[in-house]
Amino acid sequence: MKEKECKLVQDLLPNYIEKLTSKESNKIIETHLKECPECKRILEDMQYDIGLKSKEQCQKETKYMKKYRNKLKILKFLGLILLIIVLAFVVNTIRKYIILNDLYNKSQTINIETKDNYHAILTASRQNSVYYIEQYRKGNKAIQYENSYIKDGNKIKISNKTHYNSNTENFSLISDGINKEKVKGSEDIQNLEWQDLSELKINSLYSAIYSKVKKINYEKRDCYLIQDFGQEIVVEANTGNIIRMVSSLPEEQTTTFEYFREFDTVQDSDIIRPETTDYMEK
Structure with missing residues (x-):
């Protein structure tokens, strides 16, 4: 139990x-x-x-x-x-x-195509070439200087051109360092083409996402450095003008552009008829 x-x-x-x-x-x-x-x-x-x-x-x-x-x-x-x-x-x-x-x-506040008083300079350079163009315009008078330097192997080609427009005559002076020619009745000098931010479409959200933007001091001016897909642009902060652009696209030589322009500063003394004595008329 x-x-x-x-x-x-x-x-x-x-x-x-x-x-x-x-x-x-x-x-x-x-x-x-x-x-x-x-x-x-x-x-x-x-x-x-x-x-x-x-x-x-x-x-x-x-x-x-x-x-x-x-x-x-x-x-x-x-x-x-x-x-x-x-x-x-x-x-x-x-x-x-x-x-x-x-x-x-x-x-967008200034359009060079509508201006009749300005001084502009454009320089384009690559590894073996330099192209320089400078233009003065005041009303119906204008003068443009074009200089180019091209190295092709052991050969160097130099070209200098001066285009002159006034109320009474148009002509161009062309020199390659050996021959000098004067071409009468040449076409009117066109306003210098200017790289504009609108062509680059930088004001898009896409550019804001993929580009690098940095504030810098360039030639004693406040500027912004914009880098985007092999392209480098220096833009003046106060005006939005492009003053330098470097293009480094694949399979192409790096090209550097330098821009300068100022408005309402050109005097008659800046547009003096060039001497034509040594040039042969064509």
Whole structure:
């Protein structure tokens, strides 16, 4: 009878420890435990084993939580870094967009084609050639100087041209260093072509995203350096005028353009009829 009662109580001990037994069963078990040292010892052993398992489980959960928190911290840090990068990109793009649009708007206030008093210079250079053109215009009078230097192997070709327009005559003087010719009745001198920001379409969001814009001092003037896909442009900050452009397209020689222009400064003394004595009329 004693053994059966012990067996029954021992079978109920796991549920008793987990508090799954009824009140009546608890009374029976507790009464038996007071009278049976063996069953009491078994209960204590069970409680000890369960305590160890609980402790091990707790330690595992603690380690898991630590790993989870560490991973969460890393993810938060990476997320913060990504957010900073995105914000920096957006702010920088907006900054460039504002600058590029401001330069574009300034460049549209003056149209050289409608001006009748200006002084302009254009220089274009490559590895083996230099082209220089300078023009003075005042009303119906204009004079234009063109000089070119081309190196072809061991040969050097030099060409100098002077075009003159006035109310009474038009002519051109052409020299290659040996021959000198005067061409009468030449066409009117056209306004010097000028690279304009509108042709480069810098006032677009696309340009703001992909170009680099940096404020610099160039020839004692406040300017912006704009770099975009093999092209480098220096733009005067106050006027939006391009004063330098370097084009480095693939499979082409690097070409550098230098621009200068000023308005309403030309005097009659700047447009003097060139001497034609040494030139042969053609």
